[in-house]
Amino acid sequence: MKADTDTTAQRPNQRPELAAIDDETMRGVLRKMHLIRKFEEAAEASYMRGLIHGTMHLSIGQEASAVGSTLPLKAEDYILSTHRGHGHCIAKGADPARMFAEFFGKENGYCKGRGGSMHIADVEGGNLGANGIVGGGLPIAVGVGMSIKAQKLDRVAVVFFGDGASNEGAFHEALNMASIWKLPILFVCENNKYGMSMDVSRAMAVPNVADRAVAYAMPGIIVDGNDLPAVAAVAREAAERARSGGGPTLIECKTYRLRGHSKSDRNLYRTKEEIEEWRNRCPIRRLEAELVAHGRFTPEELMTIEEAAQAEIDAALEFAKASPDPDPKDLTRDVYAD
Amino acid sequence: MSTLTEAAVESAVRELTYAEAIREALAIAMEADERVFLFGEDVGVYGGAFGVSGDLVHRFGPDRVIDTPISELGIAGAAVGAAITGMRPVLEIQFSDFVTLAMEQIVNQAAKIRFMFGGKAKVPMVVRLPGGSGTGAAAQHSQSLEAWFAHVPGLKVIQPSTPHDAKGMLLAAIDDPNPVLIFEHKLLYKTKGHVPEGDYRVPIGKAAVRREGRDLTIVGSSIMAVRAVAAAEKLAQEGIDAEVIDLRSLRPIDFDTIAASVRKTHRLLVVYEGVKTMGIGAEISAMIAESDVFDFLDAPIIRLGGAEVPLPYNPVLEKAAVPQEENILEAARRLARGEA
Numbered sequence: 001m002k003a004d005t006d007t008t009a010q011r012p013n014q015r016p017e018l019a020a021i022d023d024e025t026m027r028g029v030l031r032k033m034h035l036i037r038k039f040e041e042a043a044e045a046s047y048m049r050g051l052i053h054g055t056m057h058l059s060i061g062q063e064a065s066a067v068g069s070t071l072p073l074k075a076e077d078y079i080l081s082t083h084r085g086h087g088h089c090i091a092k093g094a095d096p097a098r099m100f101a102e103f104f105g106k107e108n109g110y111c112k113g114r115g116g117s118m119h120i121a122d123v124e125g126g127n128l129g130a131n132g133i134v135g136g137g138l139p140i141a142v143g144v145g146m147s148i149k150a151q152k153l154d155r156v157a158v159v160f161f162g163d164g165a166s167n168e169g170a171f172h173e174a175l176n177m178a179s180i181w182k183l184p185i186l187f188v189c190e191n192n193k194y195g196m197s198m199d200v201s202r203a204m205a206v207p208n209v210a211d212r213a214v215a216y217a218m219p220g221i222i223v224d225g226n227d228l229p230a231v232a233a234v235a236r237e238a239a240e241r242a243r244s245g246g247g248p249t250l251i252e253c254k255t256y257r258l259r260g261h262s263k264s265d266r267n268l269y270r271t272k273e274e275i276e277e278w279r280n281r282c283p284i285r286r287l288e289a290e291l292v293a294h295g296r297f298t299p300e301e302l303m304t305i306e307e308a309a310q311a312e313i314d315a316a317l318e319f320a321k322a323s324p325d326p327d328p329k330d331l332t333r334d335v336y337a338d
Numbered sequence: 339m340s341t342l343t344e345a346a347v348e349s350a351v352r353e354l355t356y357a358e359a360i361r362e363a364l365a366i367a368m369e370a371d372e373r374v375f376l377f378g379e380d381v382g383v384y385g386g387a388f389g390v391s392g393d394l395v396h397r398f399g400p401d402r403v404i405d406t407p408i409s410e411l412g413i414a415g416a417a418v419g420a421a422i423t424g425m426r427p428v429l430e431i432q433f434s435d436f437v438t439l440a441m442e443q444i445v446n447q448a449a450k451i452r453f454m455f456g457g458k459a460k461v462p463m464v465v466r467l468p469g470g471s472g473t474g475a476a477a478q479h480s481q482s483l484e485a486w487f488a489h490v491p492g493l494k495v496i497q498p499s500t501p502h503d504a505k506g507m508l509l510a511a512i513d514d515p516n517p518v519l520i521f522e523h524k525l526l527y528k529t530k531g532h533v534p535e536g537d538y539r540v541p542i543g544k545a546a547v548r549r550e551g552r553d554l555t556i557v558g559s560s561i562m563a564v565r566a567v568a569a570a571e572k573l574a575q576e577g578i579d580a581e582v583i584d585l586r587s588l589r590p591i592d593f594d595t596i597a598a599s600v601r602k603t604h605r606l607l608v609v610y611e612g613v614k615t616m617g618i619g620a621e622i623s624a625m626i627a628e629s630d631v632f633d634f635l636d637a638p639i640i641r642l643g644g645a646e647v648p649l650p651y652n653p654v655l656e657k658a659a660v661p662q663e664e665n666i667l668e669a670a671r672r673l674a675r676g677e678a
Binding site: 078109110111112113114115119121122123124128129131132133136138139140141142143144145146147148150151169170173174176177180332333334335336337338 | 373375401406407409411412413414415416417418419420421422423424425427442443446447451452453454455456457458459460462491492494515516
């Protein structure tokens with residue numbers, strides 16, 4: 001942030017969470033949120049048109065938790081993601097073209113077409129991978145935290161997981177260890193209300209995932225996951241605590257996935273009215289409306305950002321389509337390191 | 339004169355127990371490389387459930403010899419996370435049976451991360467797993483589950499039988515850029531053998547011929563290799579000249595050494611403590627059957643594996659459930675006579 005020319009104090013009428021984000025940063029935030037939305041829409045369309053096989057888990061509606069939670073991160077910080085992880089990758093700075101190439105199973109995808117949608121990783125970019133196992137990233141994050149501490153690095157790790165993962169033993173083991181060893185980890189739960197079809201209220205004995213933090217003596221913070229400035233503010237505080245040796249934080253972003261669990265979901269467990277209600281809480285439109293109301297951006301400026309994101313995604317898709325398939329002769333490459 | 343020379347040689351040949359040899363390997367690795375650390379349940383001041391870590395916490399401190407909560411899944415995942423971000427974790431799973439609680443992280447994560455990420459990550463972690471029967475610990479503390487892991491591409495699985503190999507193979511495992519599981523038989527911890535000073539490596543994936551012979555081949559690893567050697571000495575007195583191959587590594591498996599031996603002896607007995615069906619014996623037999631070595635066989639292969647039963651508590655039953663030296667003797671005699 002440009003402290004000299006662009007300060008929170010210049011935005012006195014705005015709520016502090018919004019005022020804390022300067023215009024240049026906000027442009028980047030909007031770009032990433034649009035990139036995520038449009039990546040997911042293009043992924044869905046590619047599937048409908050038969051351009052890709054397999055399955056996918058779309059994060060449409062959850063853009064604020066992905067971008068907000070990673071906003072305080074530096075390039076060298078780590079994230080660990082989930083099966084619904086496209087947004088987290090983009091938020092951490094992944095190139096949508098190489099992501100699409102991976103999605104299409106191409107040799108120049110992030111994982112050379114070996115991982116696909118559920119395993120996109122960019123280790124050099126600090127993205128230690130999406131994960132096909134619910135809760136799979138949580139214990140791995142503990143090791144990353146141990147590594148940061150042992151190597152005395154000024155880094156933090158953000159591990160994303162869903163409400164469903166908080167019912168896995170892995171969640172409880174990981175939070176406990178992170179807390180006893182005061183590891184620099186942000187446990188970011190994207191509570192989108194359903195573990196596949198099961199409503200969180202039927203799956204969990206406590207009303208909030210954040211309530212579970214008390215068992216591990218760490219702060220458990222509930223935030224509106226569709227409110228980007230609010231998520232970013234909570235993540236910033238947690239990251240600062242982590243960097244200063246204060247240990248981990250559990251952040252629960254209350255959000256909603258507007259699409260089904262995966263491509264085969266018929267939405268038998270929820271109502272059209274509920275989906276419509278959450279569509280009206282779209283994290284992107286909400287943020288844009290607030291920015292226009294405060295006169296920070298004009299609708300035209302916002303349209304320009306959105307169109308640029310669309311163009312970037314269109315080009316990414318073309319890159320993926322034109323990319324080479326892996327050669328079957330390389331089938332068993334990279335099972336072992338030499 | 340000759341007595342004096344022998345005494346001098348004997349004193350120069352340093353002997354350690356299997357457990358001491360492992361501890362020495364850990365100490366050498368931690369001295370040499372600050373990325374190496376040991377963690378697990380009760381590995382600190384307690385010294386490990388089988389005394390393997392011993393005094394290491396006093397030598398390297400609690401930040402490098404780390405007691406963990408009883409969270410096998412969590413600590414296996416922690417090993418993965420530390421390994422992919424530049425550390426060299428050595429994890430002790432207190433009893434190998436408890437690895438069932440950590441399967442997810444070892445099989446879905448550690449084994450697959452490198453491949454799933456297109457070769458852009460390495461997972462240099464070691465998991466030490468005390469296993470096997472013979473201690474009266476019953477069905478949940480005595481299993482031999484190594485074959486499960488030998489089925490998983492991305493993992494390496496080793497089973498040293500001697501203090502010498504335990505040290506050299508653990509050092510090789512810590513150096514390896516892949517996840518390596520080392521199954522340590524609990525009954526071997528107190529066995530003694532020559533262990534050279536300093537740093538040396540015993541390569542992973544290379545079997546050892548423990549005894550040369552012409553009449554039949556016995557293949558085994560870990561304590562079964564020890565029992566096979568003892569059996570072979572007795573067979574020699576009966577005029578049966580058995581070759582004993584200590585497999586040492588299950589994945590990768592050194593089929594060439596087995597094949598060369600069977601080409602010579604024409605008879606094969608595979609001995610393993612894990613349950614007989616769908617195990618190591620089936621794999622080795624199938625490898626022989628699929629290869630040109632099959633034509634060299636003069637008798638059906640014999641598999642001598644664990645009984646189809648959870649391990650019993652009663653010591654007589656426990657012994658009856660896994661191959662003992664007398665079972666190897668009996669099977670080898672049958673094989674030598676050409677009986678199936």
